[in-house]
Amino acid sequence: MSTSEAELLIPYGKYFEFFPTKVWSLQHFSKMISEYYEINDKRVIHNMFYKMLKSVANDQNLTEDARNIAKELIEKRMCDTKKRDIETLEAEGSSTSKKKKITQSKFITLKVALSRIPPHIAYSPYVTSSKSTTKVGGNPPKRVMLWQDFFNSLNVHHFDDVQPKFKEPQFMSNFKVTNEEVVRQIINVNIFMVLNELMPDYEYSMRKVPGDGIPDYTCYCLGNTLILVIEIKRVHILSEIGPGLLSDFYKMNPRVKNVVQQIYYYMSENQLQYGILSTYDEHWFVKRDHQDLYITEPLLLGSTSPTVLEAYAFLAQLAKERPFQNIQTLFKVCFHKKFFMN
Structure with missing residues (x-):
């Protein structure tokens, strides 16, 4: 046995x-x-x-x-x-001491927080399917080209703050898109409000700009310097692009041309170097060099290397270092703020 x-x-x-x-x-x-x-x-x-x-x-x-x-x-x-x-x-x-350690363990570094991926959202069957978009004045860019080195520079960039002092980003996924305003709300909650918590020197909001035009969102640095303009669109507006490049479709698609012209107008009116186009599902990062415009490949919401939050944070840091085209522009904007916005 x-x-x-x-x-x-x-x-x-x-x-x-x-x-x-x-x-x-x-x-x-x-x-x-x-x-x-x-x-x-x-x-x-x-x-x-x-x-x-x-x-x-x-x-x-x-x-x-x-x-x-x-x-x-x-x-x-x-x-x-x-x-x-x-x-x-x-x-x-x-x-x-023990409670302090437990509390500290609940916090994460800036790098980890920026690595989080916002959730996908659903479009309602009753969503507005119109493909019309805002038309603006001003001169169009002379050339629209691919911004080739943005993601390479981002992927080797190191965010400085290594202290675990940030809470986990809070996202919302129960949105139903019926129109462009809902898309703006989603981006505000899942991207801009998160970035405002993680990088308090930068403020993403619906704040006015010194120049003409009303971009959907702006980013101000240290409360008083405009560094980014951001334009939001529903996916329907840019649905014809597919996996293609905005810089290519600009030459052949009138709707894409209007969208690109709009962000270029807001950037040039405020003499900014950088801007962003977004449908929430896709994001394009834009650089202006006088009358030439450079636009990245689309960055998908679910991208992990880099993430959308990392890309926004990196572009904001670039824009902080050199938001304007020249020193004369800086004086012009400061003058406008002092006498017309106070």
């Missing part, structure tokens, strides 16, 4: 009589009880083992060796219990 078969036949109360002293342990006893008697309550098994162990230690019918082993196991348990009590007291004595 195998040991396993024998274990099935013996009452668990005879454990110390059946098994040799060298295998006596709470772990072995627990395994036997769990496997063959389907008792899984650890507290019950623990109490059962040590209650029977005390009986063994005092049973004069057993060998002296068996009684001594039982006493050693009981003594070991008492030592372990005492050690745990001491550790508990020490832990309670340093509860403030």
